[in-house]
Amino acid sequence: xxxxxxxxxxxxxxxxxxxxxxxxxxxxxxxxxxxxxxxxxxxxxxxxxxxxxxxxxxxxxxxxxxxxxxxxxxxxxxxxxxxxxxxxxxxxxxxxxxxxxxxxxxxxxxxxxxxxxxxxxxxxxxxxxxxxxxxxxxxxxxxxxxxxxxxxxxxxxxxxxxxxxxxxxxxxxxxxxxxxxxxxxxxxxxxxxxxxxxxxxxxxxxxxxxxxxxxxxxxxxxxxxxxxxxxxxxxxxxxxxxxxxxxxxx
Amino acid sequence: xxxxxxxxxxxxxxxxxxxxxxxxxxxxxxxxxxxxxxxxxxxxxxxxxxxxxxxxxxxxxxxxxxxxxxxxxxxxxxxxxxxxxxxxxxxxxxxxxxxxxxxxxxxxxxxxxxxxxxxxxxxxxxxxxxxxxxxxxxxxxxxxxxxxxxxxxxxxxxxxxxxxxxxxxxxxxxxxxxxxxxxxxxxxxxxxxxxxxxxxxxxxxxxxxxxxxxxxxxxxxxxxxxxxxxxxxxxxxxxxxxxxxxxxxxxxxxxxxxxxxxxxxxxxxxxxxxxxxxxxxxxxxxxxxxxxxxxxxxxxxxxxxxxxxxxxxxxxxxxxxxxxxxxxxxxxxxxxxxxxxxxxxxxxxxxxxxx
Numbered sequence: 001x002x003x004x005x006x007x008x009x010x011x012x013x014x015x016x017x018x019x020x021x022x023x024x025x026x027x028x029x030x031x032x033x034x035x036x037x038x039x040x041x042x043x044x045x046x047x048x049x050x051x052x053x054x055x056x057x058x059x060x061x062x063x064x065x066x067x068x069x070x071x072x073x074x075x076x077x078x079x080x081x082x083x084x085x086x087x088x089x090x091x092x093x094x095x096x097x098x099x100x101x102x103x104x105x106x107x108x109x110x111x112x113x114x115x116x117x118x119x120x121x122x123x124x125x126x127x128x129x130x131x132x133x134x135x136x137x138x139x140x141x142x143x144x145x146x147x148x149x150x151x152x153x154x155x156x157x158x159x160x161x162x163x164x165x166x167x168x169x170x171x172x173x174x175x176x177x178x179x180x181x182x183x184x185x186x187x188x189x190x191x192x193x194x195x196x197x198x199x200x201x202x203x204x205x206x207x208x209x210x211x212x213x214x215x216x217x218x219x220x221x222x223x224x225x226x227x228x229x230x231x232x233x234x235x236x237x238x239x240x241x242x243x244x245x246x247x248x249x250x
Numbered sequence: 251x252x253x254x255x256x257x258x259x260x261x262x263x264x265x266x267x268x269x270x271x272x273x274x275x276x277x278x279x280x281x282x283x284x285x286x287x288x289x290x291x292x293x294x295x296x297x298x299x300x301x302x303x304x305x306x307x308x309x310x311x312x313x314x315x316x317x318x319x320x321x322x323x324x325x326x327x328x329x330x331x332x333x334x335x336x337x338x339x340x341x342x343x344x345x346x347x348x349x350x351x352x353x354x355x356x357x358x359x360x361x362x363x364x365x366x367x368x369x370x371x372x373x374x375x376x377x378x379x380x381x382x383x384x385x386x387x388x389x390x391x392x393x394x395x396x397x398x399x400x401x402x403x404x405x406x407x408x409x410x411x412x413x414x415x416x417x418x419x420x421x422x423x424x425x426x427x428x429x430x431x432x433x434x435x436x437x438x439x440x441x442x443x444x445x446x447x448x449x450x451x452x453x454x455x456x457x458x459x460x461x462x463x464x465x466x467x468x469x470x471x472x473x474x475x476x477x478x479x480x481x482x483x484x485x486x487x488x489x490x491x492x493x494x495x496x497x498x499x500x501x502x503x504x505x506x507x508x509x510x511x512x513x514x515x516x517x518x519x520x521x522x523x524x525x526x527x528x529x530x531x532x533x534x535x536x537x538x539x540x541x542x543x544x545x546x547x548x549x550x551x552x553x554x555x556x557x558x559x560x561x562x563x564x565x566x567x568x569x570x571x572x573x574x575x576x577x578x579x580x581x582x583x584x585x586x587x588x589x590x591x592x593x594x595x596x597x598x599x600x601x602x603x604x605x
Contacts (some may be wrong), residue, residue, distance in 0.1 A: 052446055072450075075448060076449045081444075083440070084439065084440030086440035086443060088439070088441060089439070100444065100448075103448045104450075105448070148444065
């Protein structure tokens with residue numbers, strides 16, 4: 001079942017096309033990677049899908065609903081993590097979670113506290129609960145930021161470079177979390193610059209200069225690039241997704 | 251040497267940051283010139299120069315000759331004279347209600363002319379230069395006796411005159427400065443994007459900001475009110491609740507302006523510069539320190555429709571003159587209108603940014 005669909009989605013900034021006629025169809029319960037060089041339009045596309053930015057042309061449909069006409073209904077289904085941590089540095093982990101939980105409509109105090117404690121446990125933030133964000137390491141700040149996006153139990157989770165700058169151990173933890181969310185039926189759209197992460201996705205969208213340069217499963221894209229000569233037995237570096245990416249974004 | 255290098259690099263970095271976002275710097279550079287222009291245009295002859303001070307002469311029907319002679323004596327560029335019919339009982343009401351600085355009631359006492367002058371003693375210009383000039387002109391001829399009657403019992407002094415204005419500018423500054431940081435900081439941190447991705451409407455977010463800042467501004471106003479009363483013995487003649495309500499209404503338009511600056515500004519520095527660029531000139535031409543009557547007519551016309559002027563006048567009306575809600579409804583109306591206009595402006599700018 002299609003959960004995110006874009007039709008000729010375009011965004012023009014000062015005469016330049018940041019996103020150019022993007023046609024996407026993302027199935028439910030998938031982890032979809034969004035990759036592309038810096039300035040390829042990943043964040044712009046994500047922000048348009050979240051309703052944070054108005055498109056110049058085209059349409060976005062979420063769960064069969066038109067985004068422009070059903071913005072608040074759709075925003076209830078979405079959990080968005082911007083590129084920045086988007087937290088309040090002067091507040092504690094708990095205070096940030098409580099605030100964003102309330103903003104996203106989790107008004108019942110008991111329920112919100114239960115959700116917060118659950119996420120603190122899942123993301124290994126229990127001991128940091130009462131610490132101010134500004135005092136935390138980058139890894140803990142990012143964990144808090146991810147937790148804030150999950151509080152209202154969204155169906156679709158849109159994460160803009162959630163693992164950037166994190167050490168490998170935390171990245172693995174994050175990916176385990178994302179896979180766990182997928183197993184709960186969630187759909188995850190995740191932008192990344194790490195090709196090994198893109199390789200973990202069910203499908204990958206490759207953007208280049210605002211245009212769709214490739215869309216499909218990692219192996220499908222490998223085949224597209226390397227043709228039928230693609231051979232799983234070949235050395236990893238030759239068949240690596242990084243080479244697929246470099247080939248498609250030339 | 252190493253430390254000096256670090257210090258130098260830090261200084262260079264600071265200047266680069268400022269120069270690369272020059273709008274804030276430009277505002278600060280232009281500000282003193284603006285103040286200079288404001289002062290130069292608004293008070294060309296000094297702060298307490300009298301020109302066209304509004305004065306009313308009361309004519310009770312029997313003293314037409316007296317009225318004409320008083321009018322002749324005082325006619326000059328210093329006074330803007332109005333003649334009204336009535337008796338002395340309405341003189342006080344007239345001075346207070348129609349904003350005349352002085353009310354003159356000439357009478358005959360035997361062969362002597364006795365002139366009662368009702369003075370709006372809440373206004374230092376009326377109490378000082380205007381009364382002195384008028385008295386000198388009237389006493390120029392022998393046989394004219396002048397008796398001063400204060401419109402208000404209390405002696406407010408210049409601090410008393412300043413006090414309501416200081417409350418108003420305190421609220422203006424806190425509203426402008428706190429609210430101007432309100433959105434820009436969240437925008438820089440990215441938390442605004444997260445908030446806007448929530449299913450709550452934009453107005454809810456804005457109203458929350460308004461409420462938070464209104465409380466802050468009102469608390470600051472209450473503290474100044476208490477300090478004036480305790481430290482300077484300034485009496486609060488009217489209802490204290492009305493003063494607090496006025497404080498809330500004073501904060502509203504400035505919070506809106508600051509939020510607009512906060513959305514337009516590209517950095518915290520720039521947003522605050524915009525806010526202060528608005529606040530500082532307003533402070534000087536809204537009758538906080540110097541009566542608007544000192545200003546030339548064209549500036550006075552502008553000054554009289556500024557939100558801070560409405561607030562200062564209404565606060566003076568309640569704190570000093572002890573007037574009630576119905577007397578200052580004009581101020582509530584004007585401040586509400588400004589608040590609504592700026593709120594709409596904020597929403598429009600927000601929506602435009604989203605495009």
